[in-house]
Amino acid sequence: RSASLTRRGRLVVGGSLVDICAAVEEAARDRVNLLLRGPLTIGRELARSYAMTLGNGATRFDPSIDRRLREVLDGAQARALVLELTAPLAKGDARLLEAALANELRVVTLCKKPHLLEALPPGVQRSLSARQLALPAFRYEEMSTTVFDLIRDYTPAAKIHATVVEHCLIRMREIDEDSLLGQVRLSLLRWRARPTPTLRGEHLM
Secondary structure, eight states: OOOEEEEEEEEEOOTHHHHHHHHHHHHHHHTOOOOEEHHHHHHHHHHHHHHHHHHSSSHHHTTTTSOOOOHHHHHHOOSSSEEEEEOOOOOOHHHHHHHHHHOOOOOEEEEEEEEHHEEEEEEEHHHSSEEEEEOOOOOOHHHHHHHHHHHHHHHHTOOOOOOHHHHHHTTTTOOOHHHHHHHHHHHHHHHHHSSSSSGGGGGGO
């Protein structure tokens, strides 16, 4: 679907995401839990949009880096939990989440690896996936602007050669968006330490 480029937070939204953004807002208005399958770089901004539509903000929990879920929930006043399911959820946390869901906590879950969701108790799985959306793996329409935004964040004065976008579009066929943008960030840090007159595609390795 063709659409003018807009921004939702730091997320560039074009044809591949416009319907998904509308579906995220609809899920929030309907007050149903939402499962977002796909790149975290997309999912994080959509989760923020869900929380804003729901009202009163959101609390984030990532089992790979955060403390126990009870500590997160006890200190939160938000109506929604953003669960970044990047690692297995501890059994105690899974039981607590099940109880919180029964008390009408709304959860938007970001998940790239299906086995992490499938490892949860069946009731929790059903609750978290009350509504689910598959995020696009390839965003050719939005990627060039996304990359330009990232470069301006790291190196505002850089002169950018067309091969930068060409390189990223080719790499999109080989790796997911999270990995691609991570590589671009690392490459920009290296280039910034030893800059050349123009940033070219071969610098993004």
